[in-house]
Amino acid sequence: MSKRIEVKDLNIYYGKFHAVSDVNLVVEPRSVTAFIGPSGCGKTTTLKMINRLIEPTSGRIVINGD
Numbered sequence: 001m002s003k004r005i006e007v008k009d010l011n012i013y014y015g016k017f018h019a020v021s022d023v024n025l026v027v028e029p030r031s032v033t034a035f036i037g038p039s040g041c042g043k044t045t046t047l048k049m050i051n052r053l054i055e056p057t058s059g060r061i062v063i064n065g066d
Contacts, residue, residue, distance in 0.1 A: 002029030003064040005050065010059035012045060020045050023059070 010023040020042040027033050035043040048054045050061055 004029055006060075006062040007046075007050065008060040008062070010046065010049060010056050010061065012049065012054070012057045020049070020056075 005025070005027040007023055007025040010020060010025075011018070012020045023042075023046055025033075035047065037043055045054070049056045052061075
């Protein structure tokens with residue numbers, strides 16, 4: 001069963017450093033999504049938050065309604 005991923009106003013701080021700022025994203029079932037950007041822009045950190053390897057400071061991650 002395919003799952004929809006929704007990210008709403010995702011933020012993370014490392015101390016006073018704002019590493020990821022207000023990310024909003026919807027990944028529809030059976031779609032391909034690529035994260036493209038320069039080194040240090042927060043791509044890996046965002047993926048780690050979606051996979052629950054690290055907890056976001058604020059915002060919401062909804063996977064298939066949960």
